[in-house]
Amino acid sequence: MKRIVVCLVSVLLLAVLMPCLFVLYEVCWEVRPGMTRADLLKVFRSEGGVYQRTQRHFVYRRWPPILSWGYIKVVVRFEATEQKTNQSIELPTDKITWISKPYIERGLTID
Structure with missing residues (x-):
């Protein structure tokens, strides 16, 4: 019974994470x-907070709102x-001139 539960949890986790990985790749x-x-x-849309013209944090526009545990972000120079x-x-x-690897971070964004 324990193995079945672990397998089901693994399958559900993969079902949620796979689309996220494809989004990150895109x-x-x-x-x-x-x-x-x-x-x-x-x-991307710009994230609020202090910024400079030459460097800023951005948030991916198409991130599903139901995934409230984090946002895909990048730092751009x-x-x-x-x-x-x-x-x-x-x-x-x-x-x-430079863009960071995408990362997931919790936090508020400003439209």
Whole structure:
């Protein structure tokens, strides 16, 4: 009986985790260095909090809301394409120079 319960739990866990793994794999290939901030914002939304124009945390847009135990996030570094007097203004043309591996983290996000 104990083995059956363990097997059922394992199958249910796989049923939940497999779609998550496919989403993570998809995220890894959708955004790459050389793309723009505008390209990134089609897949991710910015996370609230303190940020710099050249580095910011983003949250995956298509993450199912029923999975409230965490969000897929990435850290992205940018190169400013146009130097403005106000360096905190993010431009859609800023180029991605580096993107972290996707990770899952609990927390609130701001739309």
